[in-house]
Amino acid sequence: GIQVEQSPPDLILQEGANSTLRCNFSDSVNNLQWFHQNPWGQLINLFYIPSGTKQNGRLSATTVATERYSLLYISSSQTTDSGVYFCAVYGGNQGGKLIFGQGTELSVKP
Amino acid sequence: NAGVTQTPKFRVLKTGQSMTLLCAQDMNHEYMYWYRQDPGMGLRLIHYSVGEGTTAKGEVPDGYNVSRLKKQNFLLGLESAAPSQTSVYFCASSRDRGGTQYFGPGTRLLVL
Numbered sequence: 585g586i587q588v589e590q591s592p593p594d595l596i597l598q599e600g601a602n603s604t605l606r607c608n609f610s611d612s613v614n615n616l617q618w619f620h621q622n623p624w625g626q627l628i629n630l631f632y633i634p635s636g637t638k639q640n641g642r643l644s645a646t647t648v649a650t651e652r653y654s655l656l657y658i659s660s661s662q663t664t665d666s667g668v669y670f671c672a673v674y675g676g677n678q679g680g681k682l683i684f685g686q687g688t689e690l691s692v693k694p
Numbered sequence: 695n696a697g698v699t700q701t702p703k704f705r706v707l708k709t710g711q712s713m714t715l716l717c718a719q720d721m722n723h724e725y726m727y728w729y730r731q732d733p734g735m736g737l738r739l740i741h742y743s744v745g746e747g748t749t750a751k752g753e754v755p756d757g758y759n760v761s762r763l764k765k766q767n768f769l770l771g772l773e774s775a776a777p778s779q780t781s782v783y784f785c786a787s788s789r790d791r792g793g794t795q796y797f798g799p800g801t802r803l804l805v806l
Contacts, residue, residue: 614792615792617794617795619797625782625799625800626797626799626800627784627786627797627800628797629794629795629796629797632793632794670736670737672737672795674792681727681739681742681752681753682739682795684736684737684738685736686734686736687736
């Protein structure tokens, strides 16, 4: 099956700093989604991005499907950005199943 | 819209007891999913459904059963709980195959 690897596993930032999270996947995919799990456990869908670039406020994401990776950019980080960021891919032959990476745990310090 | 809701939020069971987790969505989505999340393991798919009356196995289906009698509800059952089923359970739904998934708030289950 498809393997999804995220890096770095952990990241500590000072408030206001920028960061880039990476997601590599082992096979061609139909789509890729980024999620944020806040410290209270809630999973929020950030982007549905099979290819190209999307932006939503201070967050943006780029997926280069031909090279099998996606990047999540967080600019001017805030303490509310803390939590775990997951990428998940759908390979088309998985019955709608998303395959999740292990996540990047981000901590933004004031 | 409430989106995806889950009940209960937290439950403690003794080994061998049974329980049912309820997931409800008000977005008229066809696809629904049950995941479990364990430390260091990420999210793993237990069972899923592609429409009312259908269910299918995911990565870790053993020890669980599901039912989708109504389009808006997806039930996850544990017939005989084991300590290995201590976890956080998330329900999700999507409009179509591979579409954006929306998650419920989760259910924390502790099996003693």
